[in-house]
Amino acid sequence: xxxxxxxxxxxxxxxxxxxxxxxxxxxxxxxxxxxxxxxxxxxxxxxxxxxxxxxxxxxxxxxxxxxxxxxxxxxxxxxxxxxxxxxxxxxxxxxxxxxxxxxxxxxxxxxxxxxxxxxxxxxxxxxxxxxxxxxxxxxxxxxxxxxxxxxxxxxxxxxxxxxxxxxxxxxxxxxxxxxxxxxxxxxxxxxxxxxxxxxxxxxxxxxxxxxxxxxxxxxxxxxxxxxxxxxxxxxxxxxxxxxxxxxxxxxxxxxxxxxxxxxxxxxxxxxxxxxxxxxxxxxxxxxxxxxxxxxxxxxxxxx
Numbered sequence: 001x002x003x004x005x006x007x008x009x010x011x012x013x014x015x016x017x018x019x020x021x022x023x024x025x026x027x028x029x030x031x032x033x034x035x036x037x038x039x040x041x042x043x044x045x046x047x048x049x050x051x052x053x054x055x056x057x058x059x060x061x062x063x064x065x066x067x068x069x070x071x072x073x074x075x076x077x078x079x080x081x082x083x084x085x086x087x088x089x090x091x092x093x094x095x096x097x098x099x100x101x102x103x104x105x106x107x108x109x110x111x112x113x114x115x116x117x118x119x120x121x122x123x124x125x126x127x128x129x130x131x132x133x134x135x136x137x138x139x140x141x142x143x144x145x146x147x148x149x150x151x152x153x154x155x156x157x158x159x160x161x162x163x164x165x166x167x168x169x170x171x172x173x174x175x176x177x178x179x180x181x182x183x184x185x186x187x188x189x190x191x192x193x194x195x196x197x198x199x200x201x202x203x204x205x206x207x208x209x210x211x212x213x214x215x216x217x218x219x220x221x222x223x224x225x226x227x228x229x230x231x232x233x234x235x236x237x238x239x240x241x242x243x244x245x246x247x248x249x250x251x252x253x254x255x256x257x258x259x260x261x262x263x264x265x266x267x268x269x270x271x272x273x274x275x276x277x278x279x280x281x282x283x284x285x286x287x288x289x290x291x292x293x294x295x296x297x298x299x300x301x302x303x
Contacts, residue, residue, distance in 0.1 A: 055256065057297045059138035059182060061111040062099045064088035065128040065170075066143040069189075069288070070116035074273040075281050081118055087280070087288035088141045089114045095285045098141065098292045113137070121147045122163050125170040133177035140174060140181055141292065143262070145188035145241045150213035154233045157215065164244045171252055183255040184296050186288070187242045187263040191216045192235045194278055197269055204277025212278055238263070259302025261291045 064070050064086065072090065076082035084090050089112040090097040091105070099112035115131045117124065125144055132140050148158035174181060191213065198204045199220045208217040216234045219227055242263055249255040269277070271284035280288060295302055 055254075055300075056138065056182060057299070059102060059296075060107075061135070061137045062089060062102065062108075062139045062141065063113045063132035063135050063137035064116055064141045064143075065125060065132050066116040066141070066186075067120045067145075067147050068116075068118035069146070069280060070114065070141070070143050071118045072285060073118045074275045074279045075285055078275040083114050085282050085285050086114055086116075087285045087292060088112075088116075088143070090285065090289075092282065092285075094282055095289055097285075097289050098296065101289065101293045102139075102296070116143075119147060120144060121158060122166040122170075123158070125166055126173045129170045129173040130177075133174050133181070136178055137181055139184060139296065140178075141184050141186070142170075142245075143186040143288075145238070145245070146191065146213075148241060149188070149191060149234050149237045150215055152211075152214045154215050154230055157234070157237050158241075160237070160240045160244060163241055164248060167244060167248050171248065171255070175252075180254065183249065183252065184292060185245050185249045185255060185257045186292065187245060187258050187260045188238050189265075189267075190235075190263050191238055192231055194267060194272070195220065195231065197267060198272060198277035200269060201277045204272075207276050208278070212276055217278065256295065256301045258291065258295050261295065261302060262288065265291065 066088075068074075068081070070086055070088050072082035072085040074080070074082075075085045085092045085095045085097075087095065087097055089099045089108070091100065091108065093100075097108070099108040102108075103111055113132065113135050115128045117128065120128070122144055125142070129140070145163070148163055151157050171183070174183070195216050198208070198217070205220045208220055216231055218230075242260060246257045246260075249257040265287060267280065267284055267287070271281060271287060273279045273281045273284075
């Protein structure tokens with residue numbers, strides 16, 4: 001082999017080595033050819049986890065939506081709202097509403113709003129939420145669903161699917177204007193237990209005949225198969241409604257369900273309205289305020 005031939009072969013080997021090195025660098029750095037966006041060879045980056053939302057246990061303002069319970073219906077006088085004793089936003093010192101406990105008397109007067117409507121069902125909640133959202137509250141309380149089960153006939157109770165659709169629409173309505181507002185959702189009370197407690201009053205049963213929650217309270221002393229089945233159907237619907245409240249709330253980053261605390265609470269006769277033996281009286285409203293305050297100020301949601 002001549003010296004010229006050796007040099008020629010050395011040059012060709014060096015060129016091949018350089019080319020291979022260049023290709024290797026291109027592969028490692030992700031450089032692509034024509035039409036390649038260069039992403040194929042990049043090491044994948046895992047997305048940063050979304051921060052867990054921090055629940056504010058000391059909100060500076062409260063708006064309430066819901067039905068007659070939040071309006072304090074029949075708590076002060078017969079067939080009348082009494083919002084001053086509302087568990088959510090009332091000003092009565094004996095009840096000590098959630099707003100009073102969180103904000104104090106002076107601030108509660110200017111930083112809490114009650115948009116609940118007696119007789120309201122879930123279908124009316126989106127409208128209430130729209131009003132609440134305009135206040136830009138830091139916390140919105142929700143207690144609704146009893147009227148969806150309390151109908152003249154079992155067949156007229158709100159279907160569970162419709163209940164869900166309206167509740168989802170309500171949260172969307174709130175989020176459109178108040179995306180960071182926290183929501184505290186109370187479970188629907190145990191209507192069957194209220195029937196069992198209230199029927200101990202002869203006066204209460206006479207008042208029930210005027211038409212209060214006929215699906216549950218009608219013919220209060222009838223223990224026949226038909227009446228029992230009717231009450232069981234109402235009870236099952238309430239349980240289903242609470243399941244909807246729990247599940248829909250769980251999908252909202254700023255929503256906290258009470259874990260069934262109100263449904264589980266055993267109201268006594270002394271805590272029910274002396275005018276209808278069904279709605280919470282002052283003492284019952286105070287118990288609701290206690291439950292709400294405990295859950296709103298807890299470090300984590302109820303188990």
